[in-house]
Amino acid sequence: MMKIDVLTLFPEMFEGVFGHSILKKAAENEAVTYNVVNFREYADNKHKTVDDYPYGGGAGMVLKPQPIFDAVEGIRSSSGTSPRVILLCPQGERYTQKKAEELAEADHLIFVCGHYEGYDERIREHVVTDEISIGDFVLTGGELGAMVVIDSVVRLLSGVLGNEESHMKDSFSTGFLEHPHYTRPADFRGFKVPEVLMSGNHRLVEEWRAKESLRRTYLRRPDLLEEAELTKDQQKWLDEIKKEDK
Missing domain, CATH: 3.40.1280.10 (SPOUT methyltransferase, trefoil knot domain)
Structure with a gap:
C-alpha cells in the first residue's frame, strides 16, 4: 500500500x-x-x-x-x-x-x-x-x-483502475499520443465511426489504432517523435501520414 x-x-x-x-x-x-x-x-x-x-x-x-x-x-x-x-x-x-x-x-x-x-x-x-x-x-x-x-x-497503482491495461495505452505511456476513441451510435448526425472499428478484425483494429496514434502525435506533438525509435511499420505509416498532410 x-x-x-x-x-x-x-x-x-x-x-x-x-x-x-x-x-x-x-x-x-x-x-x-x-x-x-x-x-x-x-x-x-x-x-x-x-x-x-x-x-x-x-x-x-x-x-x-x-x-x-x-x-x-x-x-x-x-x-x-x-x-x-x-x-x-x-x-x-x-x-x-x-x-x-x-x-x-x-x-x-x-x-x-x-x-x-x-x-x-x-x-x-x-x-x-x-x-x-x-x-x-x-x-x-x-x-x-x-x-x-x-x-x-x-491511477497507476495496482488494482486502482478496473482494467489493469487501461493506463498502458494512455497518451505518453507509449511515447505517443493516444488514438481516437468512438462509441455508440455508429452514425451520429451523419458523423460515422470508421468501419474498421466495427469489422471484428482485431489485427486491423490494432493496426488502425497504432497508425492513428502516430498520426495524432505527428500533427499535435511532433517533438515526441524526435527521439522515438520507430519500427519499420511505424516509419512506413509516418511516411504515409506526411504525404497525406501535404
Missing part, C-alpha cells in the same frame, strides 16, 4: 479531491492512504507563523525552514520509512508520464505545498528529494500541482 502525506496550509482543499472518484476508490481498496497535514501546527512560535521576510530584502514572504523540517521529520519517524519528499515549484523538473510511473513505484510520498514568494533554500537542499513543476506557469500555491501529480500516480 502506498502512503501519501501532504503538507499544506490549506488542508480543506484536498477534502473533495480525495473524497471522490478514482482517488476515493483507491483508498477504499487499500491501494493508498492519504494524510493531509497543516504544517502550521509545527511552527515553534506562539503566533504559529510559518513565513518571514527574505534576507537581502525584496517583495513577498518566504516559508521558514523549521516547520517543514519538523513536519517531514515527524512523518518519517512515525512511519519508519524513507519517503520521496516532493516540492511543487515552478523551478522544478517538468512533470511527465514517465515521472508519474517512476513515483508510482515508491512506497511513501510526501508532498510539500508552499505559498508566498518561495521556500527557504535549505528546504530544497536538505529535505526535498524531488522538485516538480506541472508546467511553465505560476500558481498561487502548490496544492493544485500536488493534486495533479497525486491523481496521475495513484
